[in-house]
Amino acid sequence: MGEDEIRAYLSHLAVDCNVAASTQNVALAALLFLYRDVLKRHLERVDDIERARKPSRIPVVFTKQELAAVFKHLSGVPYLAAALMYGSGLRLMECLRLRIQDIDFSYNQVWVRHGKGGKDRATPLPAVLKEPLRKQLLRVKLIHQHDLQEGFGSVYLPYALERKLPNASRMWAW
Secondary structure (H helix, E strand, O other): OOHHHHHHHHHHHHHOOOOOHHHHHHHHHHHHHHHHHHOOOOOOOOOOOOOOOOOOOOOOOOOHHHHHHHHHOOOHHHHHHHHHHHHHOOOHHHHHOOOHHHEEOOOOEEEEOOOHHHOOEEEEOOHHHHHHHHHHHHHHHHHHHHHHHOOOOOOOOOOOHHHHOOOHHHOOOO
């Protein structure tokens, strides 16, 4: 199989098989690896093949009516989590990994630590959620204090913080 057949195969994948751009790119990468590293053969006209691009997608945003219909079926902690994700633009895992110290009521901000791409960022805390969040934190603080009295209530600490701050795993902010 030469350069022309490789080009034809990749075109066949895209046109006839209607595969995703990532599938076509994987096939190209596999063929390039085969020829370069296994067969030790340089392909002249394959290096300049343009890789398929993933189509850009426009995000779907709920209308006010759709949003109201979703929130109508939620209450308590699920409502609070969904409203925080929607209002602050948090991803699911970012919301689930929030710690007490990541919520800044005075600056109306939520700090996302190690979000997508390992980056930190600040997002706005919706004013409508400040009071429900405070009430939830009060309820959870009582549970945390009870857990500490029972010998529980510690959390996972990132990196070497467990060694640096031995009591931090039981502190309320974490």
